[in-house]
Amino acid sequence: MDEVETVVIGAGVVGLAIARRLAQGGQEVLLLEQAAAIGSETSSRNSEVIHAGLYYPSGSLKARLCVAGRDLLYDYCETHGIAHRRIGKLIVAVDEAQEKDLAAIAARAAANGVGDLKRLTADEINRLAPQLRAASGLFSPSTGIIDSHGLMLALQGDAEASGAVIAFQAPVEGGAITARGYELSVGGAGAMRLRARRLINAAGHGAWNIARSLTGYPADLIPPHALAKGSYFSLRIPSPFAHLIYPVPEPGGLGIHLTLDLAGRARFGPDVEWLDTLDYRIDPARAQRFYPAIRRYWPALPDDALEPAYTGIRPKLGNAADSGADFRIDGPPVHGMAGLVQLFGIESPGLTASLAIANEVAALL
Numbered sequence: 147m148d149e150v151e152t153v154v155i156g157a158g159v160v161g162l163a164i165a166r167r168l169a170q171g172g173q174e175v176l177l178l179e180q181a182a183a184i185g186s187e188t189s190s191r192n193s194e195v196i197h198a199g200l201y202y203p204s205g206s207l208k209a210r211l212c213v214a215g216r217d218l219l220y221d222y223c224e225t226h227g228i229a230h231r232r233i234g235k236l237i238v239a240v241d242e243a244q245e246k247d248l249a250a251i252a253a254r255a256a257a258n259g260v261g262d263l264k265r266l267t268a269d270e271i272n273r274l275a276p277q278l279r280a281a282s283g284l285f286s287p288s289t290g291i292i293d294s295h296g297l298m299l300a301l302q303g304d305a306e307a308s309g310a311v312i313a314f315q316a317p318v319e320g321g322a323i324t325a326r327g328y329e330l331s332v333g334g335a336g337a338m339r340l341r342a343r344r345l346i347n348a349a350g351h352g353a354w355n356i357a358r359s360l361t362g363y364p365a366d367l368i369p370p371h372a373l374a375k376g377s378y379f380s381l382r383i384p385s386p387f388a389h390l391i392y393p394v395p396e397p398g399g400l401g402i403h404l405t406l407d408l409a410g411r412a413r414f415g416p417d418v419e420w421l422d423t424l425d426y427r428i429d430p431a432r433a434q435r436f437y438p439a440i441r442r443y444w445p446a447l448p449d450d451a452l453e454p455a456y457t458g459i460r461p462k463l464g465n466a467a468d469s470g471a472d473f474r475i476d477g478p479p480v481h482g483m484a485g486l487v488q489l490f491g492i493e494s495p496g497l498t499a500s501l502a503i504a505n506e507v508a509a510l511l
Contacts (some may be wrong), residue, residue, distance in 0.1 A: 150176045153330065153342040154232050156349035157181075157499045158189035159294065160492050162301035164346055166511075167504035169308035173344070177310055178332060180317035180352070185298045188350050189497065191426070191458030193378075193405045193415070196220070196230065197495040200237075201395060204257035207473040207506075210494040213259050215502035216288065219297075222299055222501060226300045229293040229408050235390035238271065238280035240442050245282055247394040252284060263287035264286050279445050289390060293408060294497060303498075317348075323362030323483060332453050344485035344511055351461045352426060353490050369474055369482055369490050373424065374460040376416020377432050379452040385412035393443055402439045414440060414456050421459065428454045463491035475503065477510030485511060 154165045165177040169387045181187070196219055202208035223230040239245045248265075255263045259458045266274070266283040268495050269358035274285075302312065310413050313336065321330040328345040331372060332338050347356045357363055393401040402414055414436055461472035474490035481488075494505070 147339045147341050149327075149341045150174055151177070152344040152346070153178060153328070153340060154346045154348060156347070157184045157302075157312060157314075158187065158348070158350050159185055159298050159301065159347075159497050160350075160489065160503055161187075161348035162298055162305060163500040164348055164507050165310045165312075166301050166305040166308065167508050168346075169245065169305050169469060171508060174307070175310040176342075177312045177338070177350065178280040178316045178318055178330075179307065179312060179314050180334075182314050184302055184312075184340050185295065188461060188493070190294060191456060192294070192494065192497060193244040193403075193413075194292055194294045194407065195235075195390065195498070196232075196292050197403060197498045198255070198263075198286045198288045199258045199495070200251055200255040200263065202254070202258065202283075202495075203470075203472070204254060207475060208213055208495060209258040209497070209501035211245075211473070211502040212508060214505075215495070215499035218467035218501040219292070219498060222292070222300070223292065223297070226350035228296045228300055231408060232288065233287040233389055233406060234283055234285060234287045235281075235392055236271065236278070236283050237276065237392045238278060238340065238443050238451040239394060240279055240281065242281050244394050248282060248284055249392070259490060260286075261289070274511060275387055275389065275391070277446055280443060283406045286388075291390070291408060292497075297497075299449065301427050316469065318356055318359070320359040321361065323360060324488075328360075328486065340458060341359070343486075346507055348492070351459070353461070353488065357488055357490075361490075362482065363483075367476065367488075369463050371490075372462040372464055373421040374462050374493075375419040375421050375425070375457055377419070377456040377457050377458070378413050378415030379433050379436055380455040381412040381414065382451050382453055383403065383448065385410065387412065392498060393439070399451070401438055404440075404444075414452065417454070424459060426457050426459065428457045430454045442469055443457075461491060462493055473503075475506055475510070477507070479510075487511065
């Protein structure tokens with residue numbers, strides 16, 4: 147049986163950030179990925195937004211790690227030449243009834259340490275974006291956009307430069323907790339048995355199956371798993387907006403918002419569709435649900451202006467009725483097992499928080 151100091155499971159943006167952080171700290175790291183490439187699921191199927199930390203309950207992991215991760219990520223982009231832009235976003239209340247929601251967002255942002263959020267009147271919004279219909283709004287100047295693939299390639303490069311090894315098409319099929327460490331059965335063409343002193347489960351949607359297959363791990367510490375699918379549609383015409391545009395949040399997500407890529411192209415999404423199994427197909431007919439939602443804040447959206455783009459599925463904790471759950475980063479203080487960290491429910495703002503999550507895992511180890 148091969149032995150390695152540290153195994154990280156999952157080469158999405160969070161797994162890559164963790165492997166980088168631990169390798170740079172001097173650990174021998176093997177990163178196992180079941181797919182043939184990095185970041186092929188949740189990490190490449192999102193809005194590519196650098197979040198400011200506005201929405202999450204004060205004191206939550208999401209709040210703390212998003213705010214810390216945002217600053218780390220902007221610095222990392224600058225030092226590593228990763229394409230990004232502090233484009234800012236507008237959160238709009240379309241009528242007076244929604245203004246209480248804006249006030250709650252502003253209060254929560256302040257509690258999270260976000261000090262640059264600005265309240266805007268309808269006139270101020272009209273000067274920024276005349277096409278919008280809004281009674282009032284908030285402007286977040288520290289919200290940005292990023293090339294997520296460029297970020298993941300940089301993290302991979304840093305990890306490998308520090309000695310980490312990535313094994314692709316290497317699915318973890320099971321394992322056991324023993325007195326000598328964590329024993330894993332790895333499938334694929336290079337099937338092998340491994341023993342690791344430290345094990346970090348950052349497998350995204352697969353984290354639950356990994357935890358359940360690890361003999362000796364208490365089943366009651368594995369939380370429920372929910373799948374929230376979101377569809378994205380691209381705007382066929384040039385965008386009239388210079389900033390990201392968000393409505394007030396809805397259960398399960400942040401509403402059908404407008405984001406821009408680094409070339410200035412606009413896309414809308416995600417909506418929320420609760421699933422029982424992973425299914426990344428996009429239904430073009432869902433666009434008909436987007437038009438009335440978007441026209442609440444952009445009345446002039448033309449007919450037939452949307453075309454299918456892609457879908458993403460969030461690995462959420464709980465169920466559809468418990469859609470606001472926090473991250474779970476379960477280390478020895480939770481389960482009492484030295485060297486083991488299980489990550490569950492790492493959805494948005496996981497990309498923004500990735501470097502801070504890596505620091506959190508390193509501290510737990």
